Amino acid sequence: MSGKGASPPTLSGKMFTIGLVSSWYASNIGVLLLNKYLLSNYGFKYPIFLTMCHMTACALLSYVAIAWLRLVPMQSMRSRMQFLKISALSLVFCGSVVSGNVSLRYLPVSFNQAIGATTPFFTALFAYSMTVRREAWLTYVTLIPVVTGVIFASGGEPSFHLFGFIMCIGATAARAFKTVLQGLLLSSEGEKLNSMNLLLFMSPIAVVLLLPATIIMEENVVGITRSLAKEDIKIIWYLLFNSTLAYFVNLTNFLVTKHTSALTLQVLGNAKGAVAVVVSILIFRNPVSVTGMLGYSLTVVGVVLYSEAKKRFKTQAS
Template identity: 75%
Template sequence: MMMTMNNIVIIPWSTIGVVIAWYSSNIGVLLLNKYLLSNYGFRFPVFLTTCHMMVCSLFSYVIVSVTDAVPLQRVRSRSQFGRIVALGVVFCFSVVCGNVSLRYIPVSFNQAIGATTPFFTAVFAYAVSAKREAWVTYATLLPVVAGVVVASGGEPSFHLFGFVICVSSTAARAFKSVLQDILLSSEGEKLNSMNLLLYMAPIAVMVLLPATLLMEGNVIQITMDLARKDIRIFWYLLLSSSLAYFVNLTNFLVTKHTSALTLQVLGNAKGAVAVVVSILIFKNPISMIGMLGYALTVIGVILYSETKKRYSKN
């Protein structure tokens, strides 16, 4: 936790290290997936997501069940398990759509769209549970949406399908967070993010394997043929899958070392860092209008976070 001394905030090195690890894993998996699916030519986003979930299943079992680094929380009822299955399916859809979108749009535009998550969260919270926020909180969502509209109009690499599928991923991610809040809200059914991943990842694998065989049936043979020419493909897949797990692990650790609100603020900054890094690496063109739109979205998200925090205290 952060400490103060003579009004000076002292941040422990362990917290700084966890935040750096969280940023690195988040941005790393995003850039590596973009490289694999777009630049490298490995056009199998469903299989890539399946690899992610298989490695997440293995690492989750080791970290939670074997090492006890994270305390194990057991499923208490059949109904709770059914809710976890529902969350797992929505989670699958979100991750697959996110990976598919990277085939068609640059990381910078992907992050601009992803920043609209609070908008979809507010919409689904109202639609599903009639949860209302103060009118000023909803007003702050206008620049969030307006920013994406502006960024879309000024995006040189705009691709309609990539845009639609990325919006779908963002909406599904927001829907999962609302469902999670509703379905696992009782005191006896609360699960932390690492235990939830422990149960969701194997469910995701069972959903994704048939989808992979149906949509990308020849992926194993193609991957083997590709490996004969370039063995690095296996290392790329392993690294991408490992980073996907460490995104969740470091997310959990950042929340533990700081707070959920700090995580949200750091997440906003992370998106901006990811945009800059992706432009530097992939050299994708970006217009001043696109930059203005993304900045408008980030400002809207910050205002939304601040107003929600302020009015939730009242």
């Protein structure tokens, strides 16, 4: 091995990384705020149809990115069993996104993000119950402030809505469940897919799953959308832009993961939630309480401690 260390990143390399992270933040926060605006402020009360628009855009743009632009090599499904596994992941993913969108009709983005920060708690819960894999005791201790913070935030939330809260908890749990399930179902070397190809396979399946749900639960939504478009054509542009942003959330997440370390991604992810809270309060001017903000801060501190404990445990195990 050479005695020379890795060369420091160039200015252009740093600017590229900053641009990637900025794009990741902008697309994440942008789709969150636009979802809130459409479903709550604008009055477009069709979260399942909105999710189906997102999944349609992800299917089309994933194909363009992989088959035409060749951002990553095209992978293929190897068996009927793998198709069934990906379908199961799609179902959980749909449940997560739809529940999250439903919750935005009733809850402010700031509170939505506070609940979403409890994802590590549910991930640890599902990982233990499904794999019986124990973490270090310190890792479980760090989950106490994560949950306690949300309890405080809930008690101090002026716009608390029970149904919205239940939907948001369900979305957070489903997101964590998908992460653990993905690790179990696609763990063998022959079945591993990068996130871009997984999205390419999951999105069309999600559209097929969401279509009957939209028809049954959001009757005549296409006709209603057309009527809205005759009164205000901006609704079409909102939906197109929102759906495109939903794809860029996944694309930029993949690129940031590729060009930074896992630890950097965790830190950036924690900060992203805090930025989303501040931006949403400035835009929507939803009331916040000192108790609510202290609760959210406690949750974020818990998530940071959890990440540190996980990193330390992995370092000792290796």
